[in-house]
Amino acid sequence: xxxxxxxxxxxxxxxxxxxxxxxxxxxxxxxxxxxxxxxxxxxxxxxxxxxxxxxxxxxxxxxxxxxxxxxxxxxxxxxxxxxxxxxxxxxxxxxxxxxxxxxxxxxxxxxxxxxxxxxxxxxxxxxxxxxxxxxxxxxxxxxxxxxxxxxxxxxxxxxxxxxxxxxxxxxxxxxxxxxxxxxxxxxxxxxxxxxxxxxxxxxxxxxxxxxxxxxxxxxx
Amino acid sequence: xxxxxxxxxxxxxxxxxxxxxxxxxxxxxxxxxxxxxxxxxxxxxxxxxxxxxxxxxxxxxxxxxxxxxxxxxxxx
Ligand SMILES: [Zn+2]
Numbered sequence: 001x002x003x004x005x006x007x008x009x010x011x012x013x014x015x016x017x018x019x020x021x022x023x024x025x026x027x028x029x030x031x032x033x034x035x036x037x038x039x040x041x042x043x044x045x046x047x048x049x050x051x052x053x054x055x056x057x058x059x060x061x062x063x064x065x066x067x068x069x070x071x072x073x074x075x076x077x078x079x080x081x082x083x084x085x086x087x088x089x090x091x092x093x094x095x096x097x098x099x100x101x102x103x104x105x106x107x108x109x110x111x112x113x114x115x116x117x118x119x120x121x122x123x124x125x126x127x128x129x130x131x132x133x134x135x136x137x138x139x140x141x142x143x144x145x146x147x148x149x150x151x152x153x154x155x156x157x158x159x160x161x162x163x164x165x166x167x168x169x170x171x172x173x174x175x176x177x178x179x180x181x182x183x184x185x186x187x188x189x190x191x192x193x194x195x196x197x198x199x200x201x202x203x204x205x206x207x208x209x210x211x212x213x214x215x216x217x218x219x220x
Numbered sequence: 221x222x223x224x225x226x227x228x229x230x231x232x233x234x235x236x237x238x239x240x241x242x243x244x245x246x247x248x249x250x251x252x253x254x255x256x257x258x259x260x261x262x263x264x265x266x267x268x269x270x271x272x273x274x275x276x277x278x279x280x281x282x283x284x285x286x287x288x289x290x291x292x293x294x295x296x
Contacts, residue, residue, distance in 0.1 A: 036290045045276030069286050073293045126227045135222030140255020161269050180270040205231035212266040
């Protein structure tokens with residue numbers, strides 16, 4: 001398992017971050033193939049998930065990722081590093097995916113691909129029947145510490161996670177993918193999606209709570 | 221703070237956006253509540269498991285094509 005990217009207080013200041021990415025950007029601009037290869041390896045999974053969240057179909061999503069990389073290459077010379085390289089790349093993925101979805105939607109209307117979108121609602125995320133009239137757990141969740149690690153980390157659990165993410169409303173899915181799969185900071189996601197810090201947090205909360213719920217059904 | 225309120229503050233807590241006073245009350249509740257402690261641990265595991273979706277190897281043909289595009293990119 002990949003270690004959880006450490007992302008709390010020690011996040012570098014914007015100036016430092018830019019400096020870190022600078023060397024990678026310089027390498028790319030200089031035509032360093034190894035740098036490009038490392039970049040596409042690192043970002044492929046998160047980019048594919050993000051594209052799939054927009055276009056639904058995996059094959060189309062793979063096209064979107066490829067087109068996004070080609071767009072990056074075409075515009076790289078004009079990229080001045082005002083945002084981090086990673087933010088810039090993911091911004092392009094989102095744009096390409098959105099354009100592709102509009103195109104696909106003209107061909108076959110996007111069916112009820114998701115339910116009603118309550119992404120920004122503050123309604124409770126936990127079934128209220130689980131609490132007594134005093135607001136305390138009637139039957140609290142069980143610790144997963146006793147679930148065998150092989151089950152927690154197993155392929156079936158991963159499938160549950162994928163299914164849970166796919167069933168999320170798009171706005172929540174986008175945020176949880178950018179935060180927990182692509183590893184962006186909260187401020188970066190707010191900027192990428194053009195949403196407030198509060199909305200970013202609410203969507204993340206609803207998304208994680210929904211995935212947790214589906215995992216609880218499986219892990220106990 | 222009761223459990224019903226605490227579960228809805230989990231993300232604010234993990235994001236470090238609770239006020240100092242709310243954070244203290246949250247932690248005080250958690251310290252004495254097995255259910256909420258388990259829930260918080262589950263949210264952390266959930267975050268980690270979602271992170272595993274990143275492990276998706278790039279298909280070889282796609283990689284080859286992109287590397288070729290990169291090589292050609294510098295050519296006039
Ligand atoms: Zn509690």
